[in-house]
Amino acid sequence: MSERLLEINDLHVSFDIKAGEVQAVRGVDLYLDKGETLAIVGESGSGKSVTTKAITKLFQGDTGRIKKGSIEFLGEDLTKKPEKELIKLRGKDISMIFQDPMTSLNPTMKIGKQVMEPLVKHRNYNKAEAKKRAIEILNLVGLPNAAARFNAYPHQFSGGQRQRIVIAIALACEPKVLIADEPTTALDVTMQAQILDLMKDLQKKIETSIIFITHDLGVVANIADRVAIMYGGQMVETGQVDEIFYDSKHPYTWGLLSSMPDLETGSETELLAIPGTPPDLLNPSQGDAFAERSQYALDIDFKAMPPWFKVSPTHYVRSWLLDERAPDVEPPEIVQKRAREMPNNYAKPKQVERVSFDG
Structure with a gap:
């Protein structure tokens, strides 16, 4: 059985601005096991980054706050820890890679010193030990001539x-x-592939667990073990990577898949865009946040939040379409095409069960 490293339960995060309260994250449930890669996927503004920044309360300014929920890391609730203890965790037990490296690196500091810094701070290395280890790590990530360029600037x-x-x-x-x-968004396609391969390789060597945030489902196909789809500050579908790619159930996931080209997509194939815009989280709807943009929306989607439905032990979906009273609908053709290309070793579940994560 896998070791549970991180578990988020019923997380609510808000930002207080002049216009009111932005309910950026609403009732998120999430977990991460040792050695696995979890991809969180969704459009900009869906709550992906806020969810992960909440883990160590890495909010800019004083406007962000955790309203409700727990974040258990190795059995301890991080929401109850003071800032002093969270500082010790950041960079040591929980680290972050951001989208644009130039905003993460200090332009006035030599890169070697920047790699040495967490080793001196968190591991109590002396300068000689830290320099030796920093060069080893720079070589490990494939930086050419790491020792010779140790004193270069970003x-x-x-x-x-x-x-x-x-x-x-x-x-x-x-x-x-x-x-x-989104560590590869600012890079070209070739470099993006190299960085993704590097992360997979390093994960095996260092035995770290990864939460990978992206808006592009195509990026996660070869890196993720599990995928969580976020929309409007909420999780709407989560499952193993094959379950999401070949047996997705939520209309929003269908929209993301339909807008994703593949190697066989020809010029005659129309990639579908999701109509409309993301919801206003100053005034979020009481029903399904995606209802306004979904061609499959039912009357109840505008009135009540759908419960979780269990498709398999690892696949959960929040959509009224899985209710036994809902009409049968067909996903877009491009999604059906992927389902028909389902790997031989992947078997669809036979039934859907309504479940609850409350309590």
């Missing part, structure tokens, strides 16, 4: 090399959990 490296340096800083203390917030 602007002297390419975008892909800077991201490797950021990854080296995040992994310096061999954290138990690595949160990667």
Whole structure:
């Protein structure tokens, strides 16, 4: 049985601004096991980054607050820990990689010193030990001529090399959990593939667990073990990567899959865009947040939040379409096509069960 590292229950996060309360995260349930990669997928503003920043209360300014819920890390509730204790966790047990390496690196500090910093702070290395280990880590992430370029500044490296340096800083203390917030979005396709391969390789060597945040389902196909789909500050579907790609049940997941090209997509194939815009989280709806944009919305979607439905022991969906009273609907053709191409070793579940995560 896998070791549970992190478990989030009924998490609510709000930001207080002049216009009112932005309910950025509403009732999120999430877990991460040792050695696995969980991808959180959704459009901008869906609550992905806020959910992960809440783990160590890494909010900018004083407007963000955890209203409700628990975040259990190795059996301790992080929401109850003071800032002083959370500072000790950041960079040591839980590290983050952000989207743009130039905002993560200090432009006035040599890159070697930046990799040494967490080793000195969290591991109590002396300068000689920290330098030796920093060069080892820079070599590990594939930075060319790491020892010779140890005293170079961030602007002297390419975008892909800077991201490797950021990854080296995040992994310096061999954290138990690595949160990667769209780490490849600013890179070209070739460099993106290299960074993803690097992260997979490093995960095996360092034995860290990864939460990978992205808006692109295509990116997670070869890196994730499980996928959680977020919309409007809520989780709407979660399951093993094959379950999401080949047997998805939520209309929002269908929309994300329909807008994702693949190698066989020809010029005659129309990629579907999701109509409308994300919900206003100053005034979130009482029903399904995706109802306004969904062609499959039922009357009840505008009135009541759907419960969780259990499709398999690892696959859960929050959609009224899975209620026994709902009409049968067919997903878009491009989604059905992927289902028909389902791997031979993947078997669809035979029934759906309504469940509750309350309490």
